[in-house]
Amino acid sequence: MNKNKTLSPVGKSVPRIDAREKVSGEAKYVFDMTFPGMLVGKMLRSPHAHAKILKIDTSKALKLKGVKAVITAEDTLKIKFGSNEFFFPYTVDQYPLEFEKVRYIGDEIAAVAAVDEETAKEALSLIEVEYEILSAVFNTVDAMKPGAPQIHSSMNNIGVMLPVSFGNPDKALKESDYVREDIFYLQSAAHCALEPHVSLGQYEVSTNKITLWTSTQAPFKVREAMAKVLKMATADIRVIKLNVGGGFGGKLEMLPMDFAACLLSKKSGGLPVKITCSREEEFSFTRRKHPMVYKLKSGVKKDGTIMAITGEVIADGGAYCSYGPTVIAAAIMRIFMVYKIENIRLMGFRVYTNNSISGAIRGFGGVQSGFAIESHMDMLARGIGMDSMEFRLKNATDPNTVTVNKLIISSNGLKDCIKKVGEACGWKEKNGKDKTDGDIVCGIGMGIAADVMGSKMYKSHESAGSIIKVEEDGSVYLFTGAADTGQGSDTALAQIAAQELGVAYERIRVKAADTETTPFDTGSFASRVTFISGNATKNAATDAKKQILEIVALELKCDSNDFDIHDECVVKKADNSKIMDFDKAIQLCYSFDYGRLIIGRGNYNPKTTPIDFRTGQGNVSGSYSFEAQVAEVEVNKKTGEVRVTKMYDVHDIGYPVNPASVHGQIEGSIVMGIGYTLYEDLKFDQGRVVNPSFSKYRLPRSIGIPKIESIFIETNDPQGPFGAKGMGESSLLPTAAAIANAVYDAVGVQIKDLPITPEKVLKALKEKEDRG
């Protein structure tokens, strides 16, 4: 055990609980796992974008030496799965293995397990599939045309249609002093977690049980989907997460490979089967960001008051729905957290195409809407000659308010964030000023955002549980279902547990994300873990502490309410005087009344209300986080090249449980945002990803990363554990617009089409010049 003792760890940048094993190379990922007799599994994927499956013949593959199992849909129960089943049952549209039709290049139709990679590959090539090619559509415009190829049964291929509608936007537009219309184009992008998707399934013949080790952000969601498609009890499916090499939304649902690994294991008599995605498969066949066209028409008064916002979003959903409804909802509903709006009408459409499946990715539609809305806001401010920071301050939401769609916002540091970021960057001195040095022009731009922590869009509840188990010698285990994928949630939860229990951080051992041994938790998404799992953990620690103090009180014949535990000691609340060591108290418990074991349990379900998806009304999250961001850029007028030179981020994070981790999330988000804004672009040609490698799909590298100044606003949220809010995604939301607005500040062109490539900037500059 570490010799250090970090007492009262909440608010301190303690080293991550998993950092030691990660720097030593000992940290195990599913990627690293092997078992004796383990087979290599591979998926057979459709080479066609849209086709009827006429016949699948696996006989030749089965005869190949070394092949242990081949599965097709005929080996399955043909039950569909989807990720938004509770509120959107009609979006459950994918079979684990398809048998009627394939809908994109990569659609899974069969899987093999063999003794080695080579044999598995050969077996795939021996499976004979007869297709009847159907005509396909690769963009939303064609897909919605009458007579377009029908991908599922939905009308005009519109898989999801969601509105938000409040007030009287038409009337308000008429009453506006300035109205403008803009169209924004957002490209697709890939998650690029460095650990690919890996599934290792093992079937136990004697008990008919399945164990699945998978690189996932949400083991309980994977288990739920598996139980559904296999018609098994959840207790017979054990999903285990080890260290996960990044997720970013890409590992949030069961993939056919998870299912296939388990079924192949069953078919091969219980031998473990491991399926690992290649980098090309990662790019082409897992999940990707929804490309969107975001149209906005809004009106403002001369004094800057936003009168009305109207518009529509059309997203290319690809072949299946995945997390589509939530992404669309997020794309049209995030605005309520940010701006005071009475009159609004936004329509969101998610359209099926024969491209690969669009799904969840860090920001959940918020990156796309953030770019559109925050660029649009700058242009509205400009239209009335108002400073865009003043404009945002005027319209930003306030603390302790209920929005028009019934979001209950308690703590809200948005306006402080805007003011603070303005001070930090020297907004007044820099904005709108000419800063030219030869061909290089500097510019500055702002974007603001808000985020949920958890989301009432998946289930009837958002519960998470924690268990605190105190051993005889005072060692403490925390059992949580939360899934740390690298963001540091295990560390934050250990800090919260230690703080509440009154012991050193180093005492806590976290056992997480094993569906058999840890309490339920929906997973790592919607920036929910610190807030929801954090509260559950705090409650578990409170419960454990209560049990300890009750026994101490019985022993000392006092009232347990007079005691507390601080700095590893039981103390008297009144004068903080020390009663006994924590270890001593635990010994007392274990010997008291012939043994009392200390097992604390905690549960948390945020105070939310279900959303009425006909209007967008409902309190989706237990609390909300806010931020303002500023980008400084250099634009080369002659080449159109844009370099981000500095980023400022001021964030209402409630209270930072681990400041270093919080800064790390912000920095990581911003750099990811810069990549998406300037060059990341997952490109398709007739449904095939044309850049499925790191040499063609470029990620930000270490050179030329701007300095990022990140500042916290502490609003100490009353709902949050020790005042903390979630914040894993929101720093990504305003980045693109902040950069685009900075480019405008520099050279006077507003790029509305991401990514902001040098070519686009140059073209816009030329058009501006031609206009005079």
Next chain:
Amino acid sequence: MKNITLKVNGKICELEVRDSELLIETLRERLGFLGTKYSCLEGDCGVCTVIVDGKNVLSCLMLSADCDGAEVLTIEGLGKDGEPHQLQKSFVEKGAVQCGFCTPGMILAAKALLDKNPDPTDKEIEKAIDGNLCRCTGYMKIVEAIKDASRKIKPNDQISISKR
């Protein structure tokens, strides 16, 4: 098959490898050094970085047979007698580790840098890790950690692996 000798993490290993075997396969599968990861297998991501004869290289683009006689350092060989190397300590302390998948390669790239340039500037650090992708951290804390380690490493700790 080819008989080769590698010195891995200070230990001489006599191995029989397939002609087409990549160094990453030998390290992970024959020798069990799982700290070395792979992700793209095309030389773009850097998570398979190891140090061969003092240079950070990509073990997914090297044939083991072609490395006969080489001295290889993997993440498992860093640090002495259970005491982590200063780079490992600094990565822990400065919050430079998130998902950890890039970490071993990143640390080894940094080690190769510090061995030849004990006092690098931020720019030199950025350049030295330009072959190592990280999707989590945005690199800031990694650069900070390497800088921190460079300040804390005493000159006589810098025993670089001798040249072939």
Next chain:
Amino acid sequence: MALLRDFKFHSPDTLLQALALLEQADSPVLLAGGTFALNTLKKSSKYPTDVISLRKIPELNGIKTQDKELWIGPMTRIDELIGSRFIQDSFVCLKEAALKLGTTPIRNMATIGGNVASRFYWVDLPAVLIALGARLEVVSQDGGRVVGLYDYLTEKKLKKEIVSGILLPLENRGAYHFRHTCTVQEVDTPYLGLTFSFTRGKEGLLDVRAVVNTTLSFPVFLKGVSSVLQGLGYKEISLDDMRKAVCEDIKNTKLDEYRIQLLCVDMENILSLLNGKAA
């Protein structure tokens, strides 16, 4: 896991042995640094029977002057090239281009010989070397020859040859290298690279060479630019002349509008650098 399918691996100690192996094998591949060859193998449908490593052949290593030329051994790694005094002193432009090649680990593995012999046109070095007047020594079992790099790259590839040396004339040549990447990141493939080299006469520029490399094709000589500038005094060159010359050359290239603009910007910069020199 067997990431690569089987082949026979050879590691000859001499060039002669290597040539013999090359002759005997059905479908051989030469292995230098491995960063191209092994990468290509993983995806290739035409798979080699034999892989011949050149690592242990002493004749292919080193950098030395001979007559009025610099001889660079093809197995010189990019990081060694960058570190070489000869290169630092006489070929700054080559050093700069080498520093931007790939990433640090790639530079630690890749060799200059692999870089030119792989005929992989995404890299900057061949264009830079062409502009500097590089010639290659090439050997086969039938004997040796010396060939200009540009000619080598554009001729039909002869299977049974090994590049055994790269020759750079040691002359008083000025050179500039400009590079634009696809993503604004330094570490990326070149959208457009331009190497511009010249010798100085009393009156102005002599023997001007402008070579462009892109991700689209082999390096392209800008003949128009070269002829427009030939013999001109530094101050006599106008931007218009340059633009015209560039546009003339573009007919021979596949450059799109944006790349042409980048080229014009680079030429403009070269002009101001040259004028600065003259002043």
